[in-house]
Amino acid sequence: MKARIANVHRKTAETEIHARLNLDGHGQYDVSTGIRFLDHMLELWTRHGGMDLRLKAVGDLDVDQHHTVEDVGLVLGEALRQALGDKKGINRAGYFVMPMDETLGIAAIDLSGRPYLVMNAPLRVRCVGDLQAELLEDFFQAFASSARANLHLKVAYGRSSHHAVEALFKAFARALRYACSRDARLKKLLPSTKGLL
Ligand SMILES: [Mn+2]
Numbered sequence: 062m063k064a065r066i067a068n069v070h071r072k073t074a075e076t077e078i079h080a081r082l083n084l085d086g087h088g089q090y091d092v093s094t095g096i097r098f099l100d101h102m103l104e105l106w107t108r109h110g111g112m113d114l115r116l117k118a119v120g121d122l123d124v125d126q127h128h129t130v131e132d133v134g135l136v137l138g139e140a141l142r143q144a145l146g147d148k149k150g151i152n153r154a155g156y157f158v159m160p161m162d163e164t165l166g167i168a169a170i171d172l173s174g175r176p177y178l179v180m181n182a183p184l185r186v187r188c189v190g191d192l193q194a195e196l197l198e199d200f201f202q203a204f205a206s207s208a209r210a211n212l213h214l215k216v217a218y219g220r221s222s223h224h225a226v227e228a229l230f231k232a233f234a235r236a237l238r239y240a241c242s243r244d245a246r247l248k249k250l251l252p253s254t255k256g257l258l
Pocket of ligand 1: 227
């Protein structure tokens with residue numbers, strides 16, 4: 062089996078990001094974005110997703126976090142798309158329901174080639190840790206568009222905003238892990254009757 066690894070480098074006037082993503086990893090990470098809470102989320106995303114991720118982002122955080130958070134989402138989605146290659150033999154879709162103490166997070170993903178995000182996760186706080194809460198939607202929107210994935214995320218209930226975001230990232234990782242996993246019976250088949258994903 063060919064290793065499903067992608068290296069992505071993206072440089073603009075606002076951010077410079079290097080990423081190496083291995084879909085068939087061992088939960089090993091080395092993540093640095095300059096936003097500690099985002100690092101925390103990407104680290105547990107990597108571990109729960111059974112991937113390996115090395116990511117270094119240097120952005121214009123003196124402006125605000127928007128460019129960095131959005132571009133990290135873009136780069137991760139691009140890395141996923143590249144690592145998946147022709148998508149033959151994968152499950153393609155997946156979902157996970159993840160509790161975190163009093164909070165329940167739900168994620169569903171279809172690696173359909175059709176970018177679309179639906180996010181229903183109202184947070185009552187302006188920041189979670191050092192991360193501006195409103196940027197979470199920008200992150201997932203960027204990921205869905207560059208991965209060309211249909212991604213639905215929902216926080217069903219809960220009190221703690223830290224738990225809510227964490228439950229979402231864990232559910233996202235595990236839904237993605239299933240979607241990317243290979244189905245032994247499908248082998249070289251494309252998981253679509255359309256003939257294109
Ligand atoms: Mn935590």
